[in-house]
Amino acid sequence: MICWRIKKQNSYANSKSWREKIYSGTYHFPRDFRFSDLVVSVFHRDYNTVSTTFSEMEGITLERYIMEYRLRRVQELLVYSNDTQSAIACKLGYSSSAHLSRQFKAHSGFSLSHFKNIRQAKLLLTHRTDIYRSLMYTINRL
Structure with a gap:
């Protein structure tokens, strides 16, 4: 029983590390990529076994x-990178930017442009802060 639990925990940890590697933005997705096929080839187990183990450990389906x-990676890339919507879709294995846009809107309730606007506001605030600091430095030198 303990051995099975350790094996389950190792499978769970491995599936999380593979997720991070694949969706890091540097993985080159083969045509018609399916995460389930990768899970089977990496773990040498039936996908349902790995998925069930993951669900038991995480409380959510794989x-x-x-x-x-x-979707969290999409948000991060929209706010913190200069990547286009098409580049983000490609980096994260979406079949098209339209597919990304539909899935994002359906699950987050926000459009992709909402997060691009956050990036623009962040850049504007950073620029204003830099101007303020420069002005304060000049005033203090007087």
């Missing part, structure tokens, strides 16, 4: 977990 992780 599919849902991957989808939510990808």
Whole structure:
């Protein structure tokens, strides 16, 4: 019983590390990529076994977990990178930017442009802060 639990925990940890590697933005997705096929080839186990183990450990299905992780990565890339919507879709394995846009809107309730606007506001605030600091430095030198 203990041995089975350790094996389950190792499978769980491995599935999370593979998720991070694949959706880091540097993985080159083969045509018609399916995460489930990768899980089978990496773990040498039936996908349902790995998925069930993951669900028991995490309290959420592996599919849902991957989808939510990808959507968080989309948000991060929209706010903190200069990548276009098409580049983000490609980096994260979406079949098209339209597919990304539909899934993002359906699950977050926000459009992709909402997060691009956050990036623009962040850049504007950073620029204003830099101007303020420069002005304060000049005033203090007088």
